[in-house]
Amino acid sequence: MSGAIDNQQRGTWMLSGKRILLIVCGGIAAYKSLDLVRRLRERGAHVRPAMTQSAQHFVTPLSLATLSGEKVHTELFSLTDETEIGHIELSRSADLIVVAPATANIAAKLAHGIADDLASTLLLATDTKILMAPAMNLRMWLHPATQSNFKLLQERGIAVCGPADGAMACGEFGPGRMSEPLEIVASIERLLGDETKLPLPLANVSMTAQAEPLAGKHVIVTSGPTHEAIDPVRYIANRSSGKQGYAIAAQALAAGARVTLISGPVNLPAPAGVELVRVESALQMHAAAHAALPADIFVAAAAVADWRAAAASKGKIKKGSSGPPKLDLEENPDILASVATLKKGRPFLVIGFAAETDDVKANGAAKLNRKKCDMIVANDVRPESGVMGGDSNSVHLITKSGVETWPELPKGEVARRLVARLASMMRGAGQ
Numbered sequence: 445m446s447g448a449i450d451n452q453q454r455g456t457w458m459l460s461g462k463r464i465l466l467i468v469c470g471g472i473a474a475y476k477s478l479d480l481v482r483r484l485r486e487r488g489a490h491v492r493p494a495m496t497q498s499a500q501h502f503v504t505p506l507s508l509a510t511l512s513g514e515k516v517h518t519e520l521f522s523l524t525d526e527t528e529i530g531h532i533e534l535s536r537s538a539d540l541i542v543v544a545p546a547t548a549n550i551a552a553k554l555a556h557g558i559a560d561d562l563a564s565t566l567l568l569a570t571d572t573k574i575l576m577a578p579a580m581n582l583r584m585w586l587h588p589a590t591q592s593n594f595k596l597l598q599e600r601g602i603a604v605c606g607p608a609d610g611a612m613a614c615g616e617f618g619p620g621r622m623s624e625p626l627e628i629v630a631s632i633e634r635l636l637g638d639e640t641k642l643p644l645p646l647a648n649v650s651m652t653a654q655a656e657p658l659a660g661k662h663v664i665v666t667s668g669p670t671h672e673a674i675d676p677v678r679y680i681a682n683r684s685s686g687k688q689g690y691a692i693a694a695q696a697l698a699a700g701a702r703v704t705l706i707s708g709p710v711n712l713p714a715p716a717g718v719e720l721v722r723v724e725s726a727l728q729m730h731a732a733a734h735a736a737l738p739a740d741i742f743v744a745a746a747a748v749a750d751w752r753a754a755a756a757s758k759g760k761i762k763k764g765s766s767g768p769p770k771l772d773l774e775e776n777p778d779i780l781a782s783v784a785t786l787k788k789g790r791p792f793l794v795i796g797f798a799a800e801t802d803d804v805k806a807n808g809a810a811k812l813n814r815k816k817c818d819m820i821v822a823n824d825v826r827p828e829s830g831v832m833g834g835d836s837n838s839v840h841l842i843t844k845s846g847v848e849t850w851p852e853l854p855k856g857e858v859a860r861r862l863v864a865r866l867a868s869m870m871r872g873a874g875q
């Protein structure tokens with residue numbers, strides 16, 4: 445495709461040559477910092493690691509040194525380091541300091557100006573931007589002391605990524621899990637200059653309240669699989685989890701839109717505030733989509749079954765001696781094309797998703813033309829990609845002007861960037 449911005453890797457551009465000082469503290473989540481190093485290096489960043497004494501009980505300096513390809517700094521009073529580099533130089537020469545995991549202890553020290561080891565001294569002796577990824581037991585996180593320390597740090601301009609809700613190593617469930625490495629990478633990219641220039645989310649907030657670029661707009665999102673009945677107990681389905689569509693609905697809502705989420709059968713809670721329409725089959729999804737119009741933006745993220753049983757049996761088909769029954773299929777309506785080709789009341793933007801296992805970009809581009817939509821978000825759903833049902837996605841945005849490839853990102857981040865892009869397309873067209 446001519447004029448294509450097909451560069452693997454907007455993310456590679458963004459972090460290429462960036463110097464990141466990674467401070468690993470003493471928490472169970474320290475093992476995730478090893479993956480974080482790998483993710484940053486594959487995006488071209490230089491990672492210099494430092495560890496607290498406690499961190500070395502959880503991961504070894506050797507692992508960090510091997511993965512980063514750099515010496516690991518652990519001691520404040522190190523003669524060699526102080527002659528060769530010095531703690532001040534170490535923290536000031538970085539483009540960004542990342543503390544992951546950030547313990548309750550390091551937050552308390554930085555909030556109160558304590559510098560009694562290498563990590564806390566590095567943090568205090570610099571004006572380089574700092575990103576902290578807290579990780580701790582939920583009671584430690586919810587403790588008023590920890591809450592007030594992180595609040596104070598944020599007020600002083602320190603960026604915080606997470607923590608997430610979830611199951612903890614200690615067997616409890618709640619807030620305190622460290623954000624996944626790819627989420628931290630996304631925050632780093634945003635801090636070091638993302639093309640969308642959206643403000644960095646604090647804690648679990650995915651878009652700040654003042655950024656409501658879709659205020660007054662109606663966004664319809666279809667999501668999840670459809671189930672096509674064969675008889676009352678059996679159906680044809682696919683492996684879609686609905687996670688990407690639900691994340692888009694949540695981000696459109698956070699961007700100020702009124703959101704109708706038309707969902708096939710999934711095991712996900714609907715984001716509070718969306719108008720949820722639950723459907724089962726492609727025919728029901730088609731009817732619900734047209735009933736929800738008019739809209740400004742239509743995002744067809746659902747994996748709609750192409751075919752349904754031509755005649756679903758009213759009673760359960762019995763296993764008989766004559767072998768398996770013959771299943772006749774007929775084509776389902778094309779929801780995306782039916783909305784994109786509306787003569788009257790077509791949404792300003794109609795966005796389709798293409799789940800492909802081969803020639804992802806070529807098939808996505810063909811779908812863009814066939815369906816007459818404004819953008820196809822094409823993703824690779826081969827089983828080894830882990831996209832179907834997984835938590836991350838790597839997508840190609842295909843429009844008439846070219847293909848743009850995004851690096852692998854958490855589905856929530858794909859949704860945030862996509863919604864920001866749709867809002868800027870609307871704004872660019874004066875809508």
Ligand SMILES: Cc1cc2nc3c(=O)[nH]c(=O)nc-3n(C[C@H](O)[C@H](O)[C@H](O)COP(=O)(O)O)c2cc1C
Nearest residue numbers: 469470471472496498499547548549550579580581
């Ligand atoms: C098994 C174990 C797990 C721990 N996990 C965490 C944790 O996830 N988050 C945290 O803030 N502290 C955790 N701690 C407590 C810290 O290791 C302790 O507060 C330590 O002083 C932190 O030192 P640092 O901030 O210098 O790394 C844990 C302690 C133990 C023994």
